[in-house]
Amino acid sequence: MAKKLLIVDDEKDVREFAANFFRKRKIDVTIASSGEEALGLLEKQKVDLVLLDIKMPGIDGVETLKRIKERDKDAKVVMVTGTKPEEAGAFEKCRQLGAMDYIHKPLEMDELEKVVLKELA
Amino acid sequence: MAIDYKKELEGAAKTMILVHEPHILIKMIVRLFVQKVRVKHAGILLHHSDKDTYVLTVSGGSAGLKIPAGFARMDADNSLIRFFRERLDRGIFNYGAVVFEEAKKALKKKNLAEDVRQILKGAMHQMEMFETKVCIPSYFRDDLLGILLLGSKKSGRSFARKELDFFIALASDVAMAIRNAQLFGELELELDKRKRLFIHTTVALAAAIDAKDHYTHGHTARVTNLALSIAKKLSQKNRTEFNEKFLEHLHIASLLHDIGKIGIPESILNKEGPLDEEEKKKMQEHPLVGVTILQPIKELEDSVLGVKYHHEKYDGSGYPEGLKGSQIPLIASIISVADSFDAMTTDRPYRRGLSKEEAIEEIRRVNGMQFDPQVGSALIELYQENKI
Numbered sequence: 001m002a003k004k005l006l007i008v009d010d011e012k013d014v015r016e017f018a019a020n021f022f023r024k025r026k027i028d029v030t031i032a033s034s035g036e037e038a039l040g041l042l043e044k045q046k047v048d049l050v051l052l053d054i055k056m057p058g059i060d061g062v063e064t065l066k067r068i069k070e071r072d073k074d075a076k077v078v079m080v081t082g083t084k085p086e087e088a089g090a091f092e093k094c095r096q097l098g099a100m101d102y103i104h105k106p107l108e109m110d111e112l113e114k115v116v117l118k119e120l121a
Numbered sequence: 122m123a124i125d126y127k128k129e130l131e132g133a134a135k136t137m138i139l140v141h142e143p144h145i146l147i148k149m150i151v152r153l154f155v156q157k158v159r160v161k162h163a164g165i166l167l168h169h170s171d172k173d174t175y176v177l178t179v180s181g182g183s184a185g186l187k188i189p190a191g192f193a194r195m196d197a198d199n200s201l202i203r204f205f206r207e208r209l210d211r212g213i214f215n216y217g218a219v220v221f222e223e224a225k226k227a228l229k230k231k232n233l234a235e236d237v238r239q240i241l242k243g244a245m246h247q248m249e250m251f252e253t254k255v256c257i258p259s260y261f262r263d264d265l266l267g268i269l270l271l272g273s274k275k276s277g278r279s280f281a282r283k284e285l286d287f288f289i290a291l292a293s294d295v296a297m298a299i300r301n302a303q304l305f306g307e308l309e310l311e312l313d314k315r316k317r318l319f320i321h322t323t324v325a326l327a328a329a330i331d332a333k334d335h336y337t338h339g340h341t342a343r344v345t346n347l348a349l350s351i352a353k354k355l356s357q358k359n360r361t362e363f364n365e366k367f368l369e370h371l372h373i374a375s376l377l378h379d380i381g382k383i384g385i386p387e388s389i390l391n392k393e394g395p396l397d398e399e400e401k402k403k404m405q406e407h408p409l410v411g412v413t414i415l416q417p418i419k420e421l422e423d424s425v426l427g428v429k430y431h432h433e434k435y436d437g438s439g440y441p442e443g444l445k446g447s448q449i450p451l452i453a454s455i456i457s458v459a460d461s462f463d464a465m466t467t468d469r470p471y472r473r474g475l476s477k478e479e480a481i482e483e484i485r486r487v488n489g490m491q492f493d494p495q496v497g498s499a500l501i502e503l504y505q506e507n508k509i
Contacts (some may be wrong), residue, residue: 013180013189020185021250106176106194109250 002028003120004047008038008064009080010056018051021109022116035059039067042075049119050077052099054090062090062097069098076100076119080107126287129157133291143302147179150295154271155181158284161272162186164251166195167299168266173197175268186252186272193251200243205258206265209237217289219256220280221248255280257288259296266296320372327376334382334390340463345375347459347500350508354499355455366423371452374427378456381411381428393470405440408432427452431460436490446493454493458484458500461491462509477504 005027009015012033019029030047032038036059038050050068054061061079068075079094079102091102101115136149147165154163162182166175175195180188195202204210210219213227224245228238248256248270257269269292274280327341334340352371356363382390385407389400396404411428415421430444430453437445449457465480475483481504488497503509 011189012184013187014192016184017187017189017192106174106191108196108199109193109247110199113250 002026004028005116006030006032006038006041006047006050008032008035008050009053010034035064038064042068048076049116050075051116052077052079054079054081062093065094065097065099078102078115078119080105126283143299146295146298150291151179151181159275161275163272164188164270166268166270175202182272188251199247200240201247204240204244205268209240216285217258218285221245221254222279257292259292261296261300266299323373323376326380330379330382333387340467341376341379343463344378344456344459345372347462347509348375348455350503351455351459351496351499354503355495358499370423371427371455373421374424374452375456377411377415377424378428378431378460379407380414381407381409384410395471409441426450427456431456434491435493449493454496458492458496462500
């Protein structure tokens with residue numbers, strides 16, 4: 001059965017592009033445009049991996065990660081960060097909270113593909 | 122509908138002359154491809170020299186294919202970048218573009234060197250990830266400035282040779298425009314840096330004068346700020362902008378107005394009491410000593426006028442030359458008012474400084490005799506507006 005990936009990003013172009021990219025790689029992709037929406041979706045369905053943008057309005061990536069892990073400590077989450085130093089610092093926090101890995105924007109598509117496929121394997 | 126490529130190219134070239142902002146230019150190019158050539162998506166990878174990486178800066182087209190700006194990058198070791206940087210396209214394709222279908226055929230050729238085959242394969246993998254059918258590199262001399270990525274046409278047709286030629290011509294024009302804009306930006310930055318270095322050097326020099334003269338600590342900085350405020354007030358009053366050059370000269374001249382005091386003995390500068398005639402004469406040499414110090418610096422010619430004449434008086438009773446009225450350069454008149462006001466309001470060992478109100482009263486009293494009336498009034502107005 002196809003693996004399930006949830007992509008959470010407030011930027012529509014990013015969601016659509018990443019979703020299209022992974023669907024072409026035979027992955028069952030669901031998208032959410034905010035932390036709130038992602039948490040709601042996860043209540044109804046289980047996914048194999050969450051690709052989570054760190055910087056979002058409302059509940060940001062770090063807080064979303066925390067709540068995902070509170071509900072399911074085995075949930076796998078990969079963070080997508082920007083290159084700004086404050087966000088790099090935020091990643092340390094994410095690792096402590098149990099994030100598997102992170103990639104920073106702008107990213108190499110090879111890297112994104114590798115990280116996601118590795119976690120889904 | 123067929124496009125008249127010649128016309129489009131001419132139009133684009135004309136626009137490029139008018140648009141100096143490369144980012145806007147690139148956006149226009151991407152729009153041209155999406156709307157006129159009707160590709161499903163188009164994007165441009167642009168070189169960022171600080172990290173030697175290519176970032177997908179601008180993109181347009183349908184959802185899911187359009188690559189979000191700032192989302193993806195390709196580093197210098199990325200196959201697609203290597204392919205173009207090492208000019209491997211030259212040996213394989215006989216024009217500047219790489220078309221996916223043709224690259225596939227090229228891979229099958231027996232005479233292709235193995236290392237080149239590997240890089241081409243990697244480059245095609247990159248093209249596949251971005252669902253790109255055609256890549257057009259953009260060079261300035263031998264530097265790869267960027268790559269234009271084009272998706273397939275909405276019609277499903279392949280790209281004609283004539284179209285590719287048009288794209289390549291466009292890419293080379295864009296490269297030129299980008300490079301020009303970058304060079305222009307770098308030049309401005311360099312100029313700015315030099316200007317700042319110069320101002321900082323001048324400030325350091327001025328600090329050296331202040332350090333020597335114990336009683337006037339901070340005097341130079343205050344005179345400089347005041348002189349610039351007066352100039353601003355004057356331009357408001359006369360509804361004429363001073364040009365930037367004048368303000369620069371005034372800035373430098375105010376910083377250096379007392380530089381000649383380097384040549385005055387400290388026993389005179391720091392004397393606790395009024396100066397006798399002999400000492401006064403010595404003290405009055407400082408504007409000309411300043412001129413002697415600054416004369417070798419040709420670029421300071423206009424500022425030197427401010428240094429030389431800042432002790433002249435409007436009625437002709439000043440020094441060193443006893444210039445009168447409009448003979449005194451404006452730059453010197455402004456420094457004169459600022460300098461006097463600060464001297465009046467600063468404590469000396471043998472007298473307390475005046476309050477601002479008293480100093481303004483004094484300036485009002487001698488305005489038109491000691492000071493250029495317009496300049497004196499500008500200072501008085503600044504005081505009335507609580508700006509000093």
